[in-house]
Amino acid sequence: MSEFIIGIDLGGTNIKVALFNLDLKLIVEVRKSTEAQNGPAYVLNKIIRIVEDMMGNLNITEKLIYCMGMGIPGLLDPYEGKSFFLPNFPGWKNIHVVNEMKKRFHFPVFIDNDVRVNLYGEWLYGAGLNSKNIILITLGTGLGSGIVMDGKVMYGETASAGEIGHMNMYREGRPCKCGSSGCLGRYVxxxxxxxxxxxxxxxxxxxxxxxxxxxxxxxxxxxxxxxxxxxxxxxxx
Ligand SMILES: [Zn+2]
Known part of the structure; x- marks a missing residue:
């Protein structure tokens, strides 16, 4: 019988790993620096190590894990489990995150865009509770948004619906890590x-x-x- 869910937030600064019970009550949360400059293999191994340590410390076996979900910034394919590009992660290109996790773990693993994961949280448990139409806007080092329309989370053709931070606003604007310049997120x-x-x-x-x-x-x-x-x-x- 599974009893737990693992949630992971992969950020440019920190990796946050949290363990929840099936009622989504937080049991424990661990935060470690990402050290993205060491490359994709290092970051993926670090995530695996944090999860292993957490399970080891609590004496939890893989069989007790219902699933693991990861919020990842940048462009990705949530159906394939592949992350295409992370602006603040050197060398990170076309990484099949789900396959990498499945080499080590045997429970189901899912990935989705970090802003969309945030949106699901607010929709199901927070500010957007019981709403059929929501726009969530995230403001931090960049700008992002996620949309619920008519009770459905929008993904779009390339699963990049709501990616407003890289809309081009100025032809000769501030340079952006996406390779373009004048992106809205460089200002807002x-x-x-x-x-x-x-x-x-x-x-x-x-x-x-x-x-x-x-x-x-x-x-x-x-x-x-x-x-x-x-x-x-x-x-x-
Ligand atoms: Zn950009």
């Missing part, structure tokens, strides 16, 4: 907001935030901008 995101802010300072505008970072603009972070806004003082003058 936490990183984009910081870059716009620094551009304004470089053009001669002033801000109290400059004092907070001892006039080293490379230390400006998005949370400082929101703090300045909520303090009620002019953020840029």
């Amino acid at each position: 995101s936490a990183v984009g907001m910081v870059n716009t802010f620094i551009e304004k300072l470089n053009k001669g505008r002033n801000s109290m935030i400059e004092e907070w970072v001892n006039y080293d603009n490379s230390n400006i972070e998005a949370h400082m901008i929101s703090k300045a806004v909520s303090d009620g003082t002019p953020t840029v003058a």
Whole structure:
């Protein structure tokens, strides 16, 4: 009898692995740095090791695992279990993640886009509960979105529905790790907001935030901008 579900969030900074019971109650969560610069094989092995350690520590055998689901950024084929491209992962191209996991584990493994996984969570348990039409927007280092329309999660022809972060907005815009430039996510995101802010300072505008970072603009972070806004003082003058 299976008793547990494993959920994995593969991010550019951290790998988060969580174990849930079948009522989706969180039992344990482990967070380790991704170290994506070491290449795909290293990252995949690291995920396997974290899962093995977690199961070992709790004395859980493979038979007790119902399935494992992984949220992965970038372009992928959820039906094939293949991840095509991850912008912040050097050398990561056409990796058959599900097959790699199945070399080690014998329970079912699924992958999907990280934003869409987030959307499923909000739809089934969070802000979108009982809604038939939802748009979820994620703002972090990049910009993403996921859509539920008429009670169905949208995938589209290439399973990239909602990938708004790479819409081209400016022909000669900021370079993007996708290889293009002027992508919307380079402007509308936490990183984009910081870059716009620094551009304004470089053009001669002033801000109290400059004092907070001892006039080293490379230390400006998005949370400082929101703090300045909520303090009620002019953020840029
Ligand atoms: Zn892009």
